[in-house]
Amino acid sequence: MKQETKRDKFVRLAEARTNKIIDMIQLLGNCSNQSQYEYAQKDVNKIFSAIQIELDAAKKRFNKQESQKGSKFKLD
Template structure:
């Protein structure tokens, strides 16, 4: 993996650049997972499908909570 260092890139610009690419990779992987729906090639049960999507939902929610926690829990000390 090659690290791309953009000169004078702000933290927000870096976030947007990395988050865009990483989100696209997740979406691409989900689309590829969708190829497994071809019942001429694959066989699966309802329980297996539920397990896959429950895991995706759980992981997605955990990551969302990590983002939201960082946004909402900025404690400011005052006397």
């Protein structure tokens, strides 16, 4: 049996985890039904602010690896 490459493992895990996150966001969207739930705009802002902070932190972790390898220090 062929051993899984690092790329194959990344694709497998990233796809599964991304789809899981998308499903959870869609599930969270179900809470927007005002006939079933009561909430204020500040609640919505707080929820999406927390999500955005985590998204930014995760994205930064990916970009950090690229910038460390390819960037060179230079005084203008």
